[in-house]
Amino acid sequence: MDSAAALVAIVDDDVSIRTALLRLFRFARYRAHAYRTADAFLDSLEAERPGCVVLDLHLPNTPGIELLRRLAKLENGPPVIVITADDDEALERRCRALGSRSYFHKPIDCDALLEAVRNILDAP
Amino acid sequence: MASIAHEVKQPLTAIVSNAAAAARALEDGPDHPHAEELREILNDIAAEGRLAADVVDRLRTLSLKRPLSLSPVALNEVVAETLHFVQGDARRRHVTLVAELEPKLPAVKADRVCVQQVLLSLSLNAIDAMEDTPPRERRILFRTRCTGDQVELLVRDTGTGISKPVSDKLFEPFFTTKAQGLGLGLAIARSIVDAHGGRIWAANNDGAGASFHIALPAFAERRASG
Numbered sequence: 001m002d003s004a005a006a007l008v009a010i011v012d013d014d015v016s017i018r019t020a021l022l023r024l025f026r027f028a029r030y031r032a033h034a035y036r037t038a039d040a041f042l043d044s045l046e047a048e049r050p051g052c053v054v055l056d057l058h059l060p061n062t063p064g065i066e067l068l069r070r071l072a073k074l075e076n077g078p079p080v081i082v083i084t085a086d087d088d089e090a091l092e093r094r095c096r097a098l099g100s101r102s103y104f105h106k107p108i109d110c111d112a113l114l115e116a117v118r119n120i121l122d123a124p
Numbered sequence: 125m126a127s128i129a130h131e132v133k134q135p136l137t138a139i140v141s142n143a144a145a146a147a148r149a150l151e152d153g154p155d156h157p158h159a160e161e162l163r164e165i166l167n168d169i170a171a172e173g174r175l176a177a178d179v180v181d182r183l184r185t186l187s188l189k190r191p192l193s194l195s196p197v198a199l200n201e202v203v204a205e206t207l208h209f210v211q212g213d214a215r216r217r218h219v220t221l222v223a224e225l226e227p228k229l230p231a232v233k234a235d236r237v238c239v240q241q242v243l244l245s246l247s248l249n250a251i252d253a254m255e256d257t258p259p260r261e262r263r264i265l266f267r268t269r270c271t272g273d274q275v276e277l278l279v280r281d282t283g284t285g286i287s288k289p290v291s292d293k294l295f296e297p298f299f300t301t302k303a304q305g306l307g308l309g310l311a312i313a314r315s316i317v318d319a320h321g322g323r324i325w326a327a328n329n330d331g332a333g334a335s336f337h338i339a340l341p342a343f344a345e346r347r348a349s350g
Contacts, residue, residue: 014134014137014138016134016135016138017134017137017138017141019138019142020137020138020141020142020145021141021145023141023142023145023146023149024141024144024145024148026145027145027146027148027149027151027152028148058130083137085129085130085133085134085137086130087129087181087184106133106134106136106137106177107133107136107137107139107140107141107173107174107177108137108140108141110140110141110144110145110170111144
């Protein structure tokens with residue numbers, strides 16, 4: 001596997017969803033790492049900046065929207081795709097205002113998710 | 125209900141995403157002896173998972189998402205709007221729509237959007253119920269009248285009527301006689317009418333078909349008596 005290929009980071013507190021998405025990205029030939037919490041993900045940033053973050057909003061401790069806010073403040077912060085089981089239009093507007101590139105309702109349309117990731121990673 | 129929806133959608137997400145991942149994996153081994161059937165299986169798993177999520181979304185409408193916004197509503201106007209909405213469907217399926225609206229009907233205390241939804245449900249059910257009725261006899265009557273402190277609406281069709289076993293479960297969630305139905309229309313209608321302090325019931329006609337009745341409290345206006 002090409003170690004220089006961009007990394008997809010998955011942040012979701014549900015282990016079954018992390019496992020499924022890791023499989024999805026692996027079979028779609030992406031490098032992907034998954035994190036249970038926003039803090040675990042933030043800790044990983046020192047080692048490697050992902051090319052794209054797939055972020056669940058419903059996280060323990062630091063909520064997803066807070067992570068989105070922090071990433072938005074970073075210089076060259078990674079683009080974020082939000083995935084959520086919440087059906088809240090105000091929340092969606094806030095995420096978009098904070099710069100989330102795409103917003104997916106669970107259960108996710110996986111082909112559309114892969115396309116959104118591809119669009120981000122292929123962008124020059 | 126919102127949190128139940130959330131909890132159910134999490135495992136559904138894992139199911140649907142795993143099916144998608146497996147379908148991707150299969151692309152690496154298209155020579156597998158059962159590749160085509162496996163692909164169909166995975167598509168079915170994903171589709172049924174999405175359907176289950178859709179059911180959860182619809183169930184949420186059973187528990188009203190927002191508090192009712194009650195105001196004086198002219199039921200005759202809502203009936204007229206409903207006729208307008210369903211006239212295309214009705215024409216296509218050779219159904220005549222008839223309205224007998226009591227003039228000077230008192231307003232009801234209601235959430236207009238919710239009442240509209242109930243009327244649409246009843247109208248579309250009535251159209252569906254007349255599939256086997258000869259086209260010339262397909263007719264829905266909408267009638268409003270005032271009965272004391274209540275306003276009643278009748279939606280009468282000339283369809284197949286309601287059999288005894290069906291009538292017991294008519295308003296239960298997920299009970300349906302339609303091949304493509306989820307069985308939530310009348311359950312939602314009842315939850316809406318109940319939330320208004322009203323009543324909804326159904327009965328077979330003397331002739332062909334069935335009638336659905338809704339009674340809603342009239343808007344209490346303080347009038348100077350004298």
